Amino acid sequence: MKAERRALSDFPKPASLITFASHCAFLLIVYLVKPSSHRLTMASPAETAKVLSICQILNSTPAKMTPKRFMEIFLESPDSEIAYLRRLWAQPIGLPSTMRLMPLLRNEVHRTKGGYDLWSSFIQQEAINILVSQEAPRGYYPRGSFHSSLSVTNLFFTEAAQRQQEITMTAEYMPFLFGLIMGMLNRPGVASDAMDDEDAREAANVLEETEEGVSPSVAEEFGEVAYVQSLTGGARRHARNSRIATTICSVVAFAHNRRHNPLQLKNAVRLFACGASERVHEYFHHLGMCSSRKTALSALRTLTRGGEGDIRSVMALQRHCPIAPTICIDNIDMEQRVHDLSVGNRSNTFRGTWGYIHVPNPSLTQSLDFKELTLEAYQAAMARVKDFVLLEHIAIPSKKSKSIPTDPPTLDQISHEKPIIQMLKLMDASDNSAEGIGQVFSSIVAQSGLTPEEFYGRLQPMDGDLGTIQNFNSLRSQRAPSSYGENNLNNVVFQLGASHTLWNIGSTIFTHHFGDSHDELNIGAWQYLEALGFPSEKAIQKKDFTLMINQMEKVMEATLYYCLRVILKKEHVHLGAERATLPTEKWNAVVNECYERFCSPEARRKAANLECPKLSNTLIQLHDFSSVVEAKRSMRAGDIGRLTNVLMLTQFLPPALQKYLSHNLLISPSGRSNHFVAKDFWLEVKNYWLKFIFNNTGKGTVVDRLRELFSVNIDLLQLMFQSLKTDCGLDVVHQSHKNVLTSRSLAMFMQMANNKDILDLTPSKKPRKTAKIENTYLTGFAKMKKNIRTKDPELKKLKKHLFTDQPGSLTREDDTNENEDDDARSEDM
Structure with missing residues (x-):
């Protein structure tokens, strides 16, 4: 208080009411601008008396005024002296104490309902002014x-x-x-x-x-x-x-x-x-x-025009890379349903072709020899083909570091870096024929922004299904011989998609081992599925091949589970859901014995010589199914070395070109390891999204909108669809398929395996006549050898689509040398 008294003592004595008002304002300023830590919460008796005396003076003549009028004049007066006295109210040093007046005024006004309403209206108007500003x-x-x-x-x-x-x-x-x-x-x-x-x-x-x-x-x-x-x-x-x-x-x-x-x-x-x-x-x-x-x-x-520009950008000629980006295409059918039928307004099916461009990983291309990626190097390799001659459910180890690894070693790992993918515009294809694939190539050339000479002047890798490749080969054979690239199509190298290859092989193997579901005594794969709780009639569906492969994996794992239980001599004991812990030496011994007894080639040869084919059928089925499962798992892991070993791909291309093509079979869309998929499978996923969005936009008959707006922007539309969840605070997680066999499913499978005696552990004296299943691997090689020895010693059927430099090498006369053992028909899966 000493500072305040000293300030007041230095102030001149009041000579009139206005000068006294200045004294009062100065007194208020002294108290209001003090730091909040020094602010007095309760007024002292002297301060109260001084306030009362000031109010008395304000109420005295001449010029009586209320404290409110006094504050009005003090805050609005243009007088220089008064303006000087209030100069600190809006400054940083005075703002905290100035704002402390607002709650006091609010509390006083809120004492009555009328005051509360007026205060709310005032604050509302102030808020409106702030929002407008x-x-x-x-x-x-x-x-x-x-x-x-x-x-x-x-x-x-x-x-x-x-x-x-x-x-x-x-x-x-x-x-x-x-x-x-x-x-x-x-x-x-x-x-x-x-x-x-x-x-x-x-x-x-x-x-x-x-x-x-x-x-x-x-x-x-x-x-x-x-x-x-x-x-x-x-x-x-x-x-x-x-x-x-x-x-x-x-x-x-x-x-x-x-x-x-x-x-x-x-x-x-x-x-x-x-x-x-x-x-x-x-x-x-x-x-x-x-x-x-x-x-x-x-x-x-607008986004479509931008996408078309991106297509031209990624397809442009690159000085540092002589090979073109890979193009993956597939057929797509869309039903244009019309409810109110009339003349010229009928339901029909739109048949087209769609795909995307996969830009190669820069780190991959930089590690390759560009001289081996040219069109000339590829054609030189194809010329050499003429001389080519075809010649987890029971226990865990106590020490995992010394146990046999459950995951195979990596042979050739692909980078899991997120790929650069550019969707193409949906293309019309008149029908599933050579003419249709010709229209597709014309559309691709037009979208690429390249001239025909530029497009057909460099090596162009492409992925497709079996039907697409057959149509392409038919088109190329019709145009041969020709010295023009746009006619002979010699620069295009087609690869059968890894997923379609797996689906075709898996479907054939599954059908081979499926058995007769109408015969209860038949021990085919259908019995295994029913024991695992899956309806056998739904196992092989052309619309869901992923489900088929998953069921084959479950059958294989359940069969191995039963084999391991037999090795442990616990095939009749209920183990429960908890896994036991075995010494590492015993764990390794069980694994080795299981392999030698049920999985090795020697075991299959011994079983084939038995009178009852029951054990042989089970071991062959286990071997065939394991090939499909290994292909699936190697694809998911991105190990192209394991995948090529399973599919038995022979390498006769230059090393750089072979690595380039093989490392572009799989991609990791989410950019995570162990989450790889085949490129043709990813295109099937995009096909699903295209159909889903097209069918849910209320314009199911406007194909032009599908082609012009949706196809190029499908990634963006998919992102927008998922963004509704992300805006709700959720995260999108891209996940891989993983089969899970429950303890109840395995218990039911054990019961079936014991009842049917699938491993022929207790041979019957009067065994029921069981059809023997042929070994697909040995039978296939035998048929190929017979065909080469008797009908096709020059391997024309095998090599007819690999090179086109000689007239007549692509004629269909080669197909005449086929016997009843060969099926000339091909069905794309």
Whole structure:
């Protein structure tokens, strides 16, 4: 108080009411600008007396005035002396104490309902003034906030761009409204996560056991794509509140100025991708949550033009790489269903071809010899072909470091770096014929932006299914001989997709071992499936070959499980779900004995000589199924060395070209190890997404929209579809298939195996006549040798599609040298 008294003593004596008012204002300033730590919560008696005396003076003549009028004059007077006295009220040193007056005034006004209403109206008007002043900048992005559908790019729809837009909106453009809403949502008393509506959790399609997050190892336990909740507790609640507040800010900004449209443009495309009807889209547009459907279509057309430019960019000639990027294509059929039939308006099926361009990994191409990647090197290798002659369920070891490894060693690992993929525009193919594949090549050349001389002047690797390759070979044979590249197509090298190869081989093997499901005594693969609880009639489906391969893997694992139980002499003992621990030496001995007794070539030869073919049939089935399973697992692991060993691919290309082609058979779409898929399988996934989005947009008969808007932008539309979940705080997890055999399934399988005696452990004195299953490997080689020895010693049938430099080498006369043992028909799987 000494400082205040000293200041007052130095102040001149009041000569009039105005000068005394200046004294009062100075006294108020002294008390208001003090630091908050020195502020007195209770007025002293002397201070109270002084305030009363000032009020008495204010109420005395001349010029009576109230304290409110005094403050009015003090705060509004243009007098220089008074303005000087209030100079610190709005300065940083005085603002804290000035703002302490606001709650005091509010508390006094709130004493009556009328005062409360007037105060609310005042605050509301002030809030409106602040909100109006905080407006997003006008103009085109990046100077303004307007994103035109005529210039939008794929980068606008990325998650990073969205986060930047949200930060700019809430921190720079409309921080007051964002803070106001967040303050209300984060107020004390908000219900905890335990009180959340259970229906909302079920609607989110989130598994309870994955809400804490999913590790890479756990992710393999599930299949396809899952959405997991990575946030919990307060962090989850804050993220939800922040999403609500940010969305409200964007809606208000769009309603105030329709050219502030980042969220609305994204939502328009997102709703279109999710198949929202025009009625729903129009309603959300009316609420200011999205742009119009016309704007969404305009944005997709702009993105299509950008995608066409990207296709030309990746297909452009590269000085540093003489080989073209790989093109993967597949047929796609879309039904155009018409409900109200009329003349010229009928349901029909659109038949086309679609695919994508796989840009090779730069690290891979840099490690290769470019001289071996040229078209001349490939044709030279093909010329040499003329001289080619075809010549986990029971126990765990106590020490895993000394046990036999359960995973095979890696032979040739592919990089799991996320690939660069550019979708092609959907192409018309008149039918499944040579003419159709010719139309496809013309369309690819047109999309690439290259001249025919440039496109056919370098080596062009391509992937396709069996039907596509047959049509291509038929087209090339019709055009041969020709010295023009666009006619002889000598620069195109087709590879049969790894998945289609596996599906064809797997389907043939599965059918070979399936057996007669109408005969209860027949011990075919159908008995194994029924014992594992899977309906045998649903095992081989042309629309779901992945399911077929998975069932073959389950049958193989269950059979090995039974073999191991036999080795342990516990085939009649119920072990339960818990696994025992064996000494490492015994564990290794069991594995070795199981291999020698049931998996080795010697075991199959001995079983083939037995009178009863039951054991031989089981071991051959186990061997054949294990080949398919090994191919599947090597594909998922990205080990192209193991895969080529299983498929028995012979290498006669230059080393660099052989490595280039083999390392481009598989990709890891998510960029993670042990999550590889074949490129043709990934194209099948894209085909599914294209059909799904096309059938859910309400325009199932407009093929032009499918070709012009959807096909090139399918990755973006898929991302927009998934973004509805990510905006809800969920993470997208790309997962691999992994079969799981439950203890109950294995118990039922053990019961079947013992009852049917699949390993012929207790031979019957009067065995039932059982058909013997041929060894597919030995029988196949025997037929090939017989055909070479008697019908085709020059291997014309094998080599007819490998080179085309001689007239007549591609004629179909070679197919006449076939006997009844050879099936000339090929069915693509």
